Amino acid sequence: MLSNSIIAVGVLLTGVASGQVTSPPKYPSPWINADFNWEDPSPVPTNGRTWAQAYDKAVQFVSQLTLLEKVNLTTGVGWEGGKCVGNTGSIPRLGFPGLCNQDSPLGVRDTDENSAFPAGVNVAATWSRNLMYARGAAMGAEHRGKGVDTQLGPVAGPIGRTPEGGRNWEGFSPDPVLTGVGMAQTVQGIQDSGVIACAKHFIGNEQEHYRQGGASQKTNGQNNKQAESSNIDDVTLHELYLWPFADAVRAGVGSIMCSYNQVNNSYACQNSYMLNYILKEELNFQGFVMSDWWAQQSGVASALAGLDMTMAGDQGLASGNTYWGSNLTAAVINGTIPQWRLDDMVVRIMTSYYKIGRDVTKVPVNFDSWSLETTGPQYAQDPNNRLTTINQHVNVQANHKKLIRQIGAASTVLLKNTKKALPLKKPKSIAVIGNDAHDNPAGPNACSDRGCSNVKNGYPIWTLAMGWGSGTANFPYLISPVTALAAQAQKDRTGFRNVSDNFDTKAIIKAASGADAAIVFVNADSGEGYITVDGNQGDRNNLTAWGNGDAVVSLVAQHNPNTIVVMHTVGPIIVEAYKNNPNVTAILWAGLPGQESGNSITDVLYGKVNPQAKSVFTWGKDRSDWGTDVVYTTAEDPLQIPYTEGTFIDYRHFDAAGIEPSYEFGFGLSYTTFTYSDLRVVKHKVRKYTPNKGKTSSAPTHGTINKNPAANEFPKNIDPIHLYVYPYLEGPVPEGQPEDVPAGSQDGSPQKVAPAGGAPGGNPGLYDVLYTVTAQIENTGKVTGTEIPQLYVSLGGPSDPVRVLRGFDDIEILPGRSATVTFQLTRRDLSNWDPSSQNWVISDYAKTVYVGSSSRTLPLSQVLP
Numbered sequence: 001m002l003s004n005s006i007i008a009v010g011v012l013l014t015g016v017a018s019g020q021v022t023s024p025p026k027y028p029s030p031w032i033n034a035d036f037n038w039e040d041p042s043p044v045p046t047n048g049r050t051w052a053q054a055y056d057k058a059v060q061f062v063s064q065l066t067l068l069e070k071v072n073l074t075t076g077v078g079w080e081g082g083k084c085v086g087n088t089g090s091i092p093r094l095g096f097p098g099l100c101n102q103d104s105p106l107g108v109r110d111t112d113e114n115s116a117f118p119a120g121v122n123v124a125a126t127w128s129r130n131l132m133y134a135r136g137a138a139m140g141a142e143h144r145g146k147g148v149d150t151q152l153g154p155v156a157g158p159i160g161r162t163p164e165g166g167r168n169w170e171g172f173s174p175d176p177v178l179t180g181v182g183m184a185q186t187v188q189g190i191q192d193s194g195v196i197a198c199a200k201h202f203i204g205n206e207q208e209h210y211r212q213g214g215a216s217q218k219t220n221g222q223n224n225k226q227a228e229s230s231n232i233d234d235v236t237l238h239e240l241y242l243w244p245f246a247d248a249v250r251a252g253v254g255s256i257m258c259s260y261n262q263v264n265n266s267y268a269c270q271n272s273y274m275l276n277y278i279l280k281e282e283l284n285f286q287g288f289v290m291s292d293w294w295a296q297q298s299g300v301a302s303a304l305a306g307l308d309m310t311m312a313g314d315q316g317l318a319s320g321n322t323y324w325g326s327n328l329t330a331a332v333i334n335g336t337i338p339q340w341r342l343d344d345m346v347v348r349i350m351t352s353y354y355k356i357g358r359d360v361t362k363v364p365v366n367f368d369s370w371s372l373e374t375t376g377p378q379y380a381q382d383p384n385n386r387l388t389t390i391n392q393h394v395n396v397q398a399n400h401k402k403l404i405r406q407i408g409a410a411s412t413v414l415l416k417n418t419k420k421a422l423p424l425k426k427p428k429s430i431a432v433i434g435n436d437a438h439d440n441p442a443g444p445n446a447c448s449d450r451g452c453s454n455v456k457n458g459y460p461i462w463t464l465a466m467g468w469g470s471g472t473a474n475f476p477y478l479i480s481p482v483t484a485l486a487a488q489a490q491k492d493r494t495g496f497r498n499v500s501d502n503f504d505t506k507a508i509i510k511a512a513s514g515a516d517a518a519i520v521f522v523n524a525d526s527g528e529g530y531i532t533v534d535g536n537q538g539d540r541n542n543l544t545a546w547g548n549g550d551a552v553v554s555l556v557a558q559h560n561p562n563t564i565v566v567m568h569t570v571g572p573i574i575v576e577a578y579k580n581n582p583n584v585t586a587i588l589w590a591g592l593p594g595q596e597s598g599n600s601i602t603d604v605l606y607g608k609v610n611p612q613a614k615s616v617f618t619w620g621k622d623r624s625d626w627g628t629d630v631v632y633t634t635a636e637d638p639l640q641i642p643y644t645e646g647t648f649i650d651y652r653h654f655d656a657a658g659i660e661p662s663y664e665f666g667f668g669l670s671y672t673t674f675t676y677s678d679l680r681v682v683k684h685k686v687r688k689y690t691p692n693k694g695k696t697s698s699a700p701t702h703g704t705i706n707k708n709p710a711a712n713e714f715p716k717n718i719d720p721i722h723l724y725v726y727p728y729l730e731g732p733v734p735e736g737q738p739e740d741v742p743a744g745s746q747d748g749s750p751q752k753v754a755p756a757g758g759a760p761g762g763n764p765g766l767y768d769v770l771y772t773v774t775a776q777i778e779n780t781g782k783v784t785g786t787e788i789p790q791l792y793v794s795l796g797g798p799s800d801p802v803r804v805l806r807g808f809d810d811i812e813i814l815p816g817r818s819a820t821v822t823f824q825l826t827r828r829d830l831s832n833w834d835p836s837s838q839n840w841v842i843s844d845y846a847k848t849v850y851v852g853s854s855s856r857t858l859p860l861s862q863v864l865p
């Protein structure tokens with residue numbers, strides 16, 4: 001069978017080797033649901049509209065556009081062709097400046113006067129919906145203030161299939177429910193601030209090695225022509241990887257970014273099954289699909305498979321040519337792409353624009369991604385252009401440092417606390433040891449995109465507060481632990497020593513010996529594959545602390561019986577030795593806390609903040625414990641990565657395989673204690689679950705376009721900008737070559753709908769609440785604390801995980817007081833994906849709910865009636 005990836009325009013047809021898995025072709029590409037015969041589940045953004053209201057505005061706007069103007073909105077102008085990291089063409093005739101798409105998921109990238117927020121993995125570790133939302137809203141406000149239309153985040157892909165995965169920290173957690181809540185809250189926060197969110201990377205982008213083929217991959221010493229293929233079965237797709245994207249769609253996300261990799265041997269940005277069927281039909285996604293930068297592999301094929309916007313617009317980094325632009329104009333003129341498909345791309349883009357209220361919130365772009373200078377070339381890519389003001393240095397930080405400090409502390413997981421080591425109470429002396437406690441003498445932004453490859457001993461010798469790659473932002477400043485702890489010590493008249501050099505044994509012994517407490521800071525970094533740091537090509541090569549960190553911990557512990565370890569790591573490292581060392585009295589994971597790092601950790605160490613965080617991943621004792629790993633080398637091209645573990649990643653694997661971790665998923669201590677009691681389950685009467693049925697309307701077109709080539713030629717009065725991507729025809733329109741377009745791809749007649757679809761996020765019946773579960777939690781300690789009660793469900797079938805997370809909350813309780821936690825269990829929470837009916841079904845197996853403080857401490861349980 002041929003996969004739909006073979007339909008490529010302007011590239012050689014590539015076949016799929018026999019025996020390899022494929023994605024079934026699904027055509028035509030669903031047009032936006034013009035009749036809106038569904039209840040809109042997505043909240044209306046503060047400045048925005050419902051999907052239906054936004055659609056009306058978009059149709060009004062798009063109906064007036066010419067062919068060239070429509071194409072302009074779908075195609076980026078090329079690398080460094082505009083001020084943002086991605087820029088679409090504009091419509092000068094209507095004074096419409098085009099769209100500015102800007103990284104990153106943790107702040108505005110490539111500018112100044114912005115904030116550097118805690119990473120996704122940190123805000124997940126707070127388990128607080130309010131903090132997730134507040135972070136999204138603050139980041140959205142900063143993007144808005146800089147003139148950005150689309151913030152490129154949040155991240156649910158990678159979800160974290162392997163702990164070594166380089167970009168896991170940009171997202172939330174390997175658990176789909178926690179990640180789904182993180183996605184929905186962040187999307188709503190960003191969009192309430194008047195900026196379009198972009199849920200990414202769709203889908204299977206779980207490792208950096210081989211995520212791209214060709215030249216991009218060669219830069220990393222690998223010669224595969226093609227990107228790896230993530231081979232994902234239907235159940236695993238729905239129950240794990242797609243789940244958080246469904247939550248983002250239900251929350252009304254305006255855009256989704258397709259990823260570099262292939263899924264079942266079809267590139268994610270031209271996989272018609274994933275984009276047309278799963279995303280636009282089953283999940284009823286009404287926004288636009290944008291490619292990752294140069295993830296597009298074809299012109300006609302990607303358009304018919306459901307891509308709506310190409311970024312950065314050129315075929316390769318500053319290649320000057322494009323799959324769309326001129327080529328899309330030609331393909332519409334010669335009839336290969338029906339007008340309704342082009343119109344749908346543009347209507348989707350403009351519907352998101354109006355839904356989020358960009359027409360109200362937009363300010364002109366006032367920064368330049370390619371330079372922080374005030375004055376510079378108008379087009380960075382063009383050597384001939386004139387100098388102009390490119391940066392207005394607009395300060396968008398507001399009071400966000402307060403929130404950043406708060407999230408930094410609320411995301412710090414207390415893993416161990418013995419001999420009343422913490423909180424510290426005016427100790428006589430402390431020693432602060434480790435490179436990770438200290439400042440980079442060259443400043444926190446010394447390394448481009450925070451990827452430091454040319455530093456002493458090969459590893460970053462200063463405190464880690466974000467990973468590396470495009471998912472970063474410049475620090476306005478970075479409070480290091482040593483700065484904040486020295487200030488606290490001075491206030492308390494505590495003796496203070498510090499050592500930054502992880503290899504200076506003598507100094508470390510001297511500082512550690514005799515101090516009331518020795519606080520050791522270690523780190524482990526990772527990032528995006530285009531930068532290699534100390535031999536780590538994005539993905540981590542190991543799960544130990546970096547730069548002699550483990551040896552420093554054990555050395556300090558030999559000389560100080562009150563050794564406290566703080567870890568700034570992108571994910572788990574092997575901590576069993578720390579855990580078992582009696583002189584290591586406390587262990588904390590502080591993750592990647594952003595610009596207020598030192599203040600946040602000081603708040604926790606000194607008890608100004610009582611830790612509430614719980615680990616969002618499992619801490620195994622050995623790398624092999626996880627059962628999944630990055631594929632670092634291969635003789636295959638494309639590399640096949642079968643997701644044979646299914647949904648059994650992270651704790652689901654540890655539970656099923658009976659492996660005891662050092663610390664389990666959901667675990668975290670507090671300075672107080674909680675007890676759980678009185679589990680109650682109430683069953684609700686709900687409507688029957690009905691599969692979505694019927695047909696769509698037929699594909700609409702908006703306005704008339706002039707297909708006469710003469711009307712679409714390069715205007716004689718324009719002096720083209722160097723390497724810029726334009727919509728104008730270049731040369732004659734190819735015609736007469738029979739084009740092998742996929743069957744059905746040009747059919748605009750009414751189409752059957754997917755049974756599991758019906759509204760954004762999927763069939764509305766999936767979100768009916770079937771049970772309400774409550775429990776009592778008492779604070780049995782002496783201080784106020786916030787507990788994160790967790791609800792797990794056993795779905796009961798022989799191939800189901802032992803338990804899956806289905807609910808959580810964050811509840812502050814005064815000492816001696818009790819509180820009620822309430823969980824709502826939806827139909828989706830209790831269902832399995834059934835490939836044969838292509839729908840969710842509740843199996844006949846008995847289902848048990850468990851409530852407690854971690855994935856393995858679950859004192860309360862009950863079989864569902």
Ligand SMILES: *[C@@H]1O[C@H](CO)[C@@H](O)[C@H](O)[C@H]1NC(C)=O
Pocket residue numbers: 021022023024231232233234237263264273274
């Ligand atoms: C991948 O192939 C498997 C096996 O044929 C199939 O079950 C699954 O639905 C396919 N997934 C995608 C995303 O195409």
Ligand SMILES: *[C@@H]1O[C@H](CO)[C@@H](O)[C@H](O)[C@H]1NC(C)=O
Pocket residue numbers: 068069072077088089090091092093098727
């Ligand atoms: C397309 O966009 C480019 C870049 O913004 C602009 O220069 C050009 O005038 C636009 N073309 C049309 C037909 O609007």
Ligand SMILES: *[C@@H]1O[C@H](CO)[C@@H](O)[C@H](O)[C@H]1NC(C)=O
Pocket residue numbers: 009010011299320321322323326327730
């Ligand atoms: C159109 O696509 C072809 C095939 O990829 C490419 O060679 C050509 O340069 C493109 N045209 C433009 C104007 O970018």
Ligand SMILES: *[C@@H]1O[C@H](CO)[C@@H](O)[C@H](O)[C@H]1NC(C)=O
Pocket residue numbers: 438439482483498499500501507
């Ligand atoms: C202690 O910290 C200060 C401030 O960051 C730094 O300048 C100094 O080098 C550190 N001392 C040692 C011995 O590393």
Ligand SMILES: *[C@@H]1O[C@H](CO)[C@@H](O)[C@H](O)[C@H]1NC(C)=O
Pocket residue numbers: 459533534535536541542543544545546547548
């Ligand atoms: C693990 O990798 C880091 C970063 O490359 C390195 O500093 C460290 O020494 C490695 N650990 C071991 C045990 O080799």
Ligand SMILES: *[C@@H]1O[C@H](CO)[C@@H](O)[C@H](O)[C@H]1NC(C)=O
Pocket residue numbers: 557558559560561581582583
């Ligand atoms: C713990 O600290 C004490 C006192 O400094 C030391 O004698 C002992 O060897 C240490 N134990 C370990 C396991 O390092």
Ligand SMILES: *[C@@H]1O[C@H](CO)[C@@H](O)[C@H](O)[C@H]1NC(C)=O
Pocket residue numbers: 009010299300327328330331332334335336733734735736737738739
């Ligand atoms: C129409 O134009 C596109 C873009 O140049 C080209 O790829 C395609 O092959 C053409 N189709 C036909 C039938 O000539």
